[in-house]
Amino acid sequence: MEKMRLDKYLTQTAGLSRSEAKQYLKKGRVCVDGQIIKKPETKIDAGQAAVTVDGRLCHYEKYTYLMLHKPQGVVSATEDDRERTVLDLIGEPVRGLFPVGRLDKDTEGLLLLTNDGALAHDLLSPKKHVDKCYFAILDGPVGKAEQEAFACGLDIGDEKRTLPAKLVPLPQETAEPGQPQKAESIVDAKRPAQAESVADSEGFGVLITVQEGRFHQIKRMAKAVGREVLYLKRLSMGSLRLDAALRPGEYRPLTEEEIESLKRSRKETAKEE
Ligand code: URA
16 A cells, blocks of 8 residues: 555646645545545555546556657756757656656667656666667777777776776678668667668767766767767667657657566666675
């Protein structure tokens, strides 16, 4: 049983602020299991109680998890005075929703949005070693020396070197103009072309897997081995892979399986510590 104050429940299910919830309660607009309740501090069983506001039934889900295919040109913030944010792409308002980690304005790909702070914390914590895999197009080739440098952890100007990371060069033709989809097809044979924005750039496709989420991490790691990132897309985070059916700007709720799998992978890595 999950006991919760009624005013808090209303903020999570009816899109009301705490003070609006109190006003609604005071005016007798809220029923719990058929009875008008006026006291905001009343504790209810959030998973079981039938709560209505003006006769409309509230639907309680503890947390929301959305997979967004972040497009280029929007910032990974909850609000911004000048720029469009990833939350502006979400049709329905969800209280407390935030992006799990940041992708740069010019980066696209998988972005998880949730209001589950504990899961978000674990997915981002370097201590939990959750893999984040990126497809990048670099301005020049990389080989064994760069791979080894990534595997050792790089000095990118922070106090600490990065954790060991994986760099996998892809066959060069995968990053030819107009052919970026070939690189992705190596990651997932079923993945259709998605990186249209890279079509006219020349470069060298790589996969990079890191277990942290430092500011501009991939770009700074590439720079540390003398390369520039021309294009960047996140493909996966832990067990969660970008749904190939989502076009840039589209999103969908995670399935129960995806949520459970993400949570499990976090526990398994935690156990190993
Ligand atoms: N690393 C970067 O440099 N940019 C991103 O958006 C994500 C990881």
